[in-house]
Amino acid sequence: VLFVSCGLLLCQERIVGGYAPVPHSIxxxxxxxxxxxxxxxxxxxxxxxxxxxxxxxxxxxxxxxxxxxxxxxxxxxxxxxxxxxxxxxxxxxxxxxxxxxxxxxxxxxxxxxxxxALLPRQGAPIAEGRMCRVSGWGYTSPNTGLIPATLRTVKLPIVSARNCNSSESFDGGITDNMICAGYSTGGKDACKGDSGGPLVCEGRVYGVVSWGKGCADAQFPGVYTAVSKxxxxxxxxxxxxxxxxxxx
CATH class of the missing domain: 2.40.10.10 (Trypsin-like serine proteases)
Structure with a gap:
C-alpha cells in the first residue's frame, strides 16, 4: 500500500463507484x-x-x-x-x-x-469528454480501507487540462505529461491500490493511474501519466x- 507526498496534497492512488467486470475480460x-x-x-x-x-x-x-x-x-x-x-x-x-x-x-x-494492451502513438491526444475505463484492485471507498477481492472497473470522462489545472482544482499542478479523468461531481474514481493501472480509451492505454486528492472528490479528478508522451x-x-x- 503506497502513499505519495505531494506537498499540501495527500496523493492517494485510488476504483470507487465502479463495478466488477466479466471475469477475465480484462x-x-x-x-x-x-x-x-x-x-x-x-x-x-x-x-x-x-x-x-x-x-x-x-x-x-x-x-x-x-x-x-x-x-x-x-x-x-x-x-x-x-x-x-x-x-x-x-x-x-x-x-x-x-x-x-x-x-x-x-x-x-x-x-x-x-x-x-495496445498503446497510443507518440503525442496522440485524447479529447475532452471522451469516455475511458480504469480498472484495478484498489479501495472501493476512500474511508473503509478495504481492498476488493475481485477486479473492479469504472468508466470516466477525460477532463481538459485547463479545468484540471484551474484554481478550483489542482491549481497548476498538472504538467503536460499528465491527463485527468473523472466527474466534476465526484463519486467515481480510481483509488488507493489502483496506482499503475490502465486508463483505456479507444482500446488503448492512454493513462497510467498516478495521483490525486482523496478518492472521487468533487472538482478533483484522478490524475494519470499521459502514456502517449x-x-x-x-x-x-x-x-x-x-x-x-x-x-x-
Whole structure:
C-alpha cells in the first residue's frame, strides 16, 4: 500500500463507484505484489515480456512479484501466473515531489495465456469528454480501507487540462505529461491500490493511474501519466534492453 507526498496534497492512488467486470475480460492487467503476496499496484502487459506501471510503484526488484491472469486476489482460479521481475526501468526523470514522469517498465519472463494492451502513438491526444475505463484492485471507498477481492472497473470522462489545472482544482499542478479523468461531481474514481493501472480509451492505454486528492472528490479528478508522451521512450527502452543483451 503506497502513499505519495505531494506537498499540501495527500496523493492517494485510488476504483470507487465502479463495478466488477466479466471475469477475465480484462486480461492485460496485472497485480504488482510484494513477495509476501500483498497487492501494491496495478500494471498492464504491453507485450508478453514487458509491463507498464507507475514509477512510484517501484518497491525494489528483490521485493516485487507480478501476478498475471488474476481476477480474484483471494481465490485460486487456476489462471494465475506468478512471475519474478527481471529488470525495472523507472523513468530517469521521475520526480516524486511533482509526480512528473510517473511511469516505469518492468521486464518479465514470457507470459502465456494473456492478452496485451495496445498503446497510443507518440503525442496522440485524447479529447475532452471522451469516455475511458480504469480498472484495478484498489479501495472501493476512500474511508473503509478495504481492498476488493475481485477486479473492479469504472468508466470516466477525460477532463481538459485547463479545468484540471484551474484554481478550483489542482491549481497548476498538472504538467503536460499528465491527463485527468473523472466527474466534476465526484463519486467515481480510481483509488488507493489502483496506482499503475490502465486508463483505456479507444482500446488503448492512454493513462497510467498516478495521483490525486482523496478518492472521487468533487472538482478533483484522478490524475494519470499521459502514456502517449512516452511512446518513444517505451519503444527505445525495450529496444536498448535487447541491444545491450546482444552485446553482452
Amino acid at each position: 486480461r492485460y492487467i496485472v497485480s504488482i505484489q510484494t513477495t509476501e503476496r500483498q497487492h501494491v499496484c496495478g500494471g498492464s502487459l504491453i507485450n508478453k515480456y514487458w509491463v507498464i506501471t507507475a514509477a512510484h510503484c517501484n518497491i525494489g526488484l528483490d521485493r516485487m512479484m507480478i501476478v498475471a491472469g488474476d481476477y480474484s486476489l483471494t481465490i485460486y482460479e487456476g489462471t494465475e501466473q506468478e512471475i519474478l521481475p527481471q529488470h525495472l526501468v523507472p523513468h530517469p526523470e521521475y520526480n516524486k515531489t511533482t509526480n512528473n514522469n510517473d511511469i516505469m517498465l518492468i521486464k518479465v519472463r514470457k507470459l502465456s495465456y494473456v492478452s496485451v 512516452y511512446r518513444m521512450w517505451i519503444d527505445d527502452t525495450i529496444f536498448n534492453y535487447y541491444s545491450k543483451c546482444k552485446k553482452d
